[in-house]
Amino acid sequence: MLKCVSHASKVLSAGLALGLMAVAPANAAGDKPAWSYEGSTGPENWGKLSPDYAACAIGAQQSPVDLTGAVEAYPAMPSVHWRTMPLRVKNNGHTLDVIAAPGSFMMLGTVLYELVQFHFHTPSEHVLEGQTFPMEIHFVHRSEAGDLAVLGVFVMEGAANSALEPIWALMPKEPGEASSATLIRPTDLLPDDGALDRYAGSLTTPPCSEIVTWSVYLEPIEASSAQIAAFSQLFGANARPIQASDRRFLLRSD
Ligand SMILES: [Zn+2]
Numbered sequence: 001m002l003k004c005v006s007h008a009s010k011v012l013s014a015g016l017a018l019g020l021m022a023v024a025p026a027n028a029a030g031d032k033p034a035w036s037y038e039g040s041t042g043p044e045n046w047g048k049l050s051p052d053y054a055a056c057a058i059g060a061q062q063s064p065v066d067l068t069g070a071v072e073a074y075p076a077m078p079s080v081h082w083r084t085m086p087l088r089v090k091n092n093g094h095t096l097d098v099i100a101a102p103g104s105f106m107m108l109g110t111v112l113y114e115l116v117q118f119h120f121h122t123p124s125e126h127v128l129e130g131q132t133f134p135m136e137i138h139f140v141h142r143s144e145a146g147d148l149a150v151l152g153v154f155v156m157e158g159a160a161n162s163a164l165e166p167i168w169a170l171m172p173k174e175p176g177e178a179s180s181a182t183l184i185r186p187t188d189l190l191p192d193d194g195a196l197d198r199y200a201g202s203l204t205t206p207p208c209s210e211i212v213t214w215s216v217y218l219e220p221i222e223a224s225s226a227q228i229a230a231f232s233q234l235f236g237a238n239a240r241p242i243q244a245s246d247r248r249f250l251l252r253s254d
Helices: 002-030 043-049 051-058 165-170 225-235
Strands: 079-081 085-091 096-099 105-108 111-121 135-143 148-157 176-184 196-201 212-217 221-223
Touching: 043 051, 085 165, 096 225, 105 148, 111 148, 135 225, 148 225, 165 176, 165 225
Parallel strands: 148 212, 148 221
Antiparallel strands: 079 105, 085 096, 085 176, 096 111, 105 111, 111 135, 135 148, 196 212
């Protein structure tokens, strides 16, 4: 009898422990309210969805912006050291993340930023002198201190982009991850011309944290209309509208 109780109790505590383990991540995710690109959970309301998202509404250096009125200057230019890497992708419900293998980084001045992931927006989030592009790629880097540096690349409609082909082929249709032994070379998605605009901004998704040094290349790369459509049909319009520049300086290299 005692043995039975003891056994039941062990099973119960094991079950409880497992239950807690299973519940904890779900609760952690549940603490962050769902957001979207339209309606009551759309960009106009992000700041009201959670105190954690307050910066989306009251921030003073939000992204994206219209890249206009730039000051010609000599901003520190990114020195990109990205490796060829196996392809790993994640449909996070808002965009497609290509998750970087460790070891790819860029230098900005004396600070090293590790490449974490890159992802896509249709249409572009940044606007260049009033012009919106059909797509924009964001290469997200993080420093040891936790600051982010993002390289933005506009995509215009043109020739099919062979560097996107393996990524698109692996794109999960539902939220979730996929990986393959296919090697990709992210540098193939950078424009030839390194001229860029630099400004201090934020994440373009909740919580809109103002921790991002933005570098947006002025020269677009190309992708076919079919490639752009394949992405936008899956994710819809996933671009935050442009934000007030709030007297920030925009630096343009030549
Ligand atoms: Zn982005």
